[in-house]
Amino acid sequence: MTEPATEDRLDARQLADAFRQFSLASEALTGAYAGLQTQVGQLTERLSVLMGALPAGVVVLDRDARVVQANKVVEGMFGGVLAGVDWTEFCAHRLVATETPGEWQLVQNGETRRVTRVDAPLESGEGRIVLLTDVTEAHYMRLAAERNERLAAMGEMVAGLAHQLRTPLSAALLYTATLVQQEMAPADKARVGTRALERLRHLEKLIRDMLLFARGETLGREPFAICELVAELAQTVEPVARARGIRFDAACACGDTRLVGDRKAIAGALTNLLENAVQALDAGGAVQFHAGFEGAMACFRVIDDGCGIEPALQSRLFEPFFTTRVDGTGLGLAIARGVARAHGGDIAIDSEPGRGSTFTLTLAMGG
Numbered sequence: 001m002t003e004p005a006t007e008d009r010l011d012a013r014q015l016a017d018a019f020r021q022f023s024l025a026s027e028a029l030t031g032a033y034a035g036l037q038t039q040v041g042q043l044t045e046r047l048s049v050l051m052g053a054l055p056a057g058v059v060v061l062d063r064d065a066r067v068v069q070a071n072k073v074v075e076g077m078f079g080g081v082l083a084g085v086d087w088t089e090f091c092a093h094r095l096v097a098t099e100t101p102g103e104w105q106l107v108q109n110g111e112t113r114r115v116t117r118v119d120a121p122l123e124s125g126e127g128r129i130v131l132l133t134d135v136t137e138a139h140y141m142r143l144a145a146e147r148n149e150r151l152a153a154m155g156e157m158v159a160g161l162a163h164q165l166r167t168p169l170s171a172a173l174l175y176t177a178t179l180v181q182q183e184m185a186p187a188d189k190a191r192v193g194t195r196a197l198e199r200l201r202h203l204e205k206l207i208r209d210m211l212l213f214a215r216g217e218t219l220g221r222e223p224f225a226i227c228e229l230v231a232e233l234a235q236t237v238e239p240v241a242r243a244r245g246i247r248f249d250a251a252c253a254c255g256d257t258r259l260v261g262d263r264k265a266i267a268g269a270l271t272n273l274l275e276n277a278v279q280a281l282d283a284g285g286a287v288q289f290h291a292g293f294e295g296a297m298a299c300f301r302v303i304d305d306g307c308g309i310e311p312a313l314q315s316r317l318f319e320p321f322f323t324t325r326v327d328g329t330g331l332g333l334a335i336a337r338g339v340a341r342a343h344g345g346d347i348a349i350d351s352e353p354g355r356g357s358t359f360t361l362t363l364a365m366g367g
Contacts, residue, residue, distance in 0.1 A: 056073060056131055056132060056133040056134075057070070057071060057073040057074035057077055057115075057130075057131070057132035057133070057134075058070070058071045058073070058074065058129065058130070058131060058132075059071075059074055059082065059087065059129070059130040059132070060127065060129055061087050061127045061128050061129070061130065062126065062127040063125070063126050063127050065086065065087045065088045066084060066085065066086055066087065067082045067083055067084060067085045067087055068083070068127065069083070070082040070083065073132075074132060076108075077106065077108055077113070077115070077132065077134070078090075078094060078106070078108075079108065079109065087130070094106050095115070095117070097260075098114065099221065099260070099261065099342070099343050099344055099364065100139075100344050100364070101296060101344050101364045101365075102116055102117070103115070103116055103135065103139070104116075104117060113134055113136045114134070114135050114136045114139045115132050115133060115134050115135060115136075116132070116133045116135050117130060117131070117132055118130070118131040118133075119131075169199075169203055171195075171196075171199040172196050172199035172200045172203065175192050175193070175195050175196035175199065176196050178192050179192055179193060179196070221260055221261060221262065222260070222261075222262075222263055223258045223259070223260050224258060224259060224261075224263045225254075225256060225257070225258050225259075226252060226254040226257055226258070226259050226291055226298055227252035227254050227255065227256070227257075227291065229263065229266070229267060229270075230250055230251075230252040230254075230289065230291045230300075231250070231252070232267070233250070233267060233270055233271060233274060233289070234248070234250035234289060236271070237271070237274045237275070237278065237287075237289070238250075240275075240278060241278045241287060244278060244281070244283060245282075245283030245284060246278055246281050246283065246284075246285045246286065246287060247285070247286040247287070248278075248286075248287050248288075248289070249286070249287075249288050249289070250288075250289040250290075251288075251289070251290050251291070252290075252291040252292075253290075253291065253292040253293070254291055254292060254293065254298065257293075257298075257365075259298055259363060259365065261343045261363060262339070262342075262343075265339045265342075266339060266343070266363065268335070268336075268339070269335065269336035269339040269340060269361060270300055270302075270336075270361065272332040272333065272335070272336045273300075273302040273333075273336060273347075273359045273361065274287070274289060274302055276302075276332070276333070276359075277302050277303075277304040277306075277357070277359070280304060280306045280307075280357075281304055281305075281306045282306075285304065285305055285306055286304070286305050287302065287303070287304050288301070288302075288303040288304075289301070289302055289303075290303070293365075294362065296364065296365050297345060297362040297363065297364060297365060298345075298362065298363045298364075298365055299360060299361075299362050300360070300361045300362075300363075301358055301359070301360050301361075302358070302359045302361075303356065303357075303358045304356050304357055304358075305356040306356050306357060307353065307354065307356075308351045308352050308353040308354050308355055308356055308357055309349070309351040309353070309357055310353055314349050314351060317333050317349065318333050318334050318337050318347070319334065333347070336361070340361050340362065340363060343363040343364055344363065344364025345361065345362035345363040345364055346361075346362055347359060347360065347361050347362075348360045348362075
């Protein structure tokens with residue numbers, strides 16, 4: 001009769017020990033959980049302080065691209081609380097792409113602002129963080145710097161401009177004086193009058209190019225089809241090339257893609273490159289005009305099989321008033337580069353004596 005009592009006492013003691021161990025483990029877990037809650041609270045507080053102190057806008061999105069958290073800078077940009085908003089749809093209505101890649105504009109309190117946007121996915125894959133930075137002042141400073149650069153270049157060009165203007169003007173005056181002061185046969189009068197008109201037209205082109213160079217930043221914005229522009233330029237240049245005995249080919253690999261920019265200015269820049277290529281060749285030469293893409297850039301190439309350009313001349317081709325042609329104004333390539341850069345692109349040259357030249361004009365698709 002004693003053995004069962006002993007076993008009962010052992011079972012009770014083991015059960016008590018088990019409850020005591022469970023109680024200790026429960027207390028430890030409760031303490032650890034409280035510690036974790038404290039750490040989470042501290043981290044949340046630090047994150048909130050950090051987001052509030054950042055000069056840039058910060059938006060935290062969940063995996064469905066809905067706003068989980070946004071700091072005051074972002075809410076100030078968009079004028080309201082963003083929690084729970086569908087960020088993709090919201091940005092489609094509020095952010096408008098500009099001519100500069102990576103920059104968008106938005107209207108804030110009736111004022112147009114410019115912002116950059118950077119998206120960073122979370123390592124957990126549960127969402128992403130968006131960083132918005134107001135670059136409006138930097139944009140205006142960049143425009144001012146570009147304008148000051150043009151003004152400085154214009155200041156250096158004053159002497160050259162006076163010479164450029166005086167030469168065709170003097171010739172036009174001389175021809176005109178000849179028409180007025182002398183009795184001439186109708187054929188001679190027509191010949192002298194034609195020369196006077198040529199000099200006056202050259203003078204007018206010089207002045208027009210100078211104005212375009214000075215006002216390079218005043219560009220309009222409109223969407224247009226790239227291939228339609230290529231076809232239009234080909235129709236204009238091909239007859240001129242054919243009359244000089246030069247083969248001209250044009251091709252566009254852009255499909256129905258549309259570009260946003262100043263169509264007239266872009267057409268003028270490309271026309272300048274095409275005319276330069278045609279005028280640089282003798283009969284029997286060939287010019288190719290291709291349009292396509294390179295990453296996020298629209299790419300236009302003008303290729304000729306002429307004599308090429310010396311390296312020493314290549315470095316000066318875009319200098320205002322520098323020209324290798326007797327009847328050139330020296331502003332065409334400077335204007336073309338200004339147009340390309342105003343659209344987030346540039347112009348590059350690939351040429352060697354004896355193997356022709358390739359001029360590549362790029363434009364940002366985002367603008």
